[in-house]
Amino acid sequence: MRFRLRSEIADVIRGLDGSQRLEEICEVHGASVSQVSHLMEVLHERCAVEPRAVRDTIDATEHYRVLNFLGDYFPAAELFAAFERLRSTRVAILGCGAVGSWTAVQLAHSGLENFTVIDGDQVEESNLNRSIFLHEDIGQPKVKAISSALHRISQRVRVRRVKENVCDADGLRALLSEARPDVIVNCADEPSVDLTSEWINEYCQDRRVPYVIAGGYNLHLSLIGMTVSPGVSACINCSRITLDELEDESLQGVRRLWRPKRNLGSLSPLTGITSSLAASEVLRLAVKSDRLRPAMWNRRGEFNFLTNELSFVDLAPRPECGCTAESIRS
Numbered sequence: 001m002r003f004r005l006r007s008e009i010a011d012v013i014r015g016l017d018g019s020q021r022l023e024e025i026c027e028v029h030g031a032s033v034s035q036v037s038h039l040m041e042v043l044h045e046r047c048a049v050e051p052r053a054v055r056d057t058i059d060a061t062e063h064y065r066v067l068n069f070l071g072d073y074f075p076a077a078e079l080f081a082a083f084e085r086l087r088s089t090r091v092a093i094l095g096c097g098a099v100g101s102w103t104a105v106q107l108a109h110s111g112l113e114n115f116t117v118i119d120g121d122q123v124e125e126s127n128l129n130r131s132i133f134l135h136e137d138i139g140q141p142k143v144k145a146i147s148s149a150l151h152r153i154s155q156r157v158r159v160r161r162v163k164e165n166v167c168d169a170d171g172l173r174a175l176l177s178e179a180r181p182d183v184i185v186n187c188a189d190e191p192s193v194d195l196t197s198e199w200i201n202e203y204c205q206d207r208r209v210p211y212v213i214a215g216g217y218n219l220h221l222s223l224i225g226m227t228v229s230p231g232v233s234a235c236i237n238c239s240r241i242t243l244d245e246l247e248d249e250s251l252q253g254v255r256r257l258w259r260p261k262r263n264l265g266s267l268s269p270l271t272g273i274t275s276s277l278a279a280s281e282v283l284r285l286a287v288k289s290d291r292l293r294p295a296m297w298n299r300r301g302e303f304n305f306l307t308n309e310l311s312f313v314d315l316a317p318r319p320e321c322g323c324t325a326e327s328i329r330s
């Protein structure tokens with residue numbers, strides 16, 4: 001299919017360099033103010049034009065690159081409100097290892113200012129191959145090292161540091177009730193991702209707090225976890241029902257390889273991929289708009305280091321779980 005822009009509209013668009021007022025454009029092209037206003041409304045809604053004053057304001061802000069990025073999805077009239085929602089989002093990161101530390105840094109780069117970081121461990125030399133930590137951080141609590149890194153990115157960042165290993169649902173509930181996060185990211189693999197995700201789900205479902213299961217890494221695969229908006233998307237329990245069924249089918253007659261306390265290898269690029277996708281999900285949740293919806297609702301992904309392929313498993317809400325709006329209505 002081929003298209004041709006009508007020449008009178010092309011002339012108006014060519015003149016949109018920010019130097020002329022609407023009335024002047026109309027006068028030059030002999031168009032009515034209502035016609036050109038309507039054209040501008042359409043272009044503005046589709047993020048193709050912005051008022052000159054908005055451009056000047058964006059250029060004067062510290063985060064103008066982030067605002068420019070969001071400006072491709074939010075029209076100028078909504079842009080600053082969207083960034084303000086992002087900036088003021090309180091995010092809690094459970095587990096501050098490789099994935100947690102990179103996720104925190106990327107969120108601070110993107111303009112988030114309110115963090116709660118939860119981890120009871122100290123930085124060890126063995127962490128340095130895949131996290132943000134440096135030699136000088138060895139021996140320090142991870143939450144302290146992360147806090148310092150975030151403050152180096154922005155002086156406005158506020159970090160609530162919780163140097164604690166969470167051991168049960170009650171402990172986590174108490175911590176989160178105090179921090180009152182708007183979004184939670186699970187980057188904890190102790191005692192296990194399944195258990196910590198279950199505790200987070202328990203806290204979040206009643207309070208309608210969204211959460212991101214960041215995922216992890218195993219051999220040549222990076223696991224990209226799911227994003228859950230309670231009442232809207234499948235929860236961790238829905239996913240378990242589906243995954244159990246899939247495992248039953250795919251593992252029939254197959255003996256699992258299992259070596260207890262196996263010393264797994266790890267590679268920074270793979271943790272980077274998992275944390276980048278987790279941070280992207282937090283940003284989508286933080287702007288709270290249908291213009292940028294989470295990409296990991298109702299699915300989980302796997303990145304393959306050997307092939308660079310990214311594959312997904314669909315994890316639709318399960319009515320028998322009873323957690324989504326559809327199942328509540330039925």
Ligand SMILES: [Zn+2]
Pocket residue numbers: 234235236237238239317318321322323324
């Ligand atoms: Zn569910």
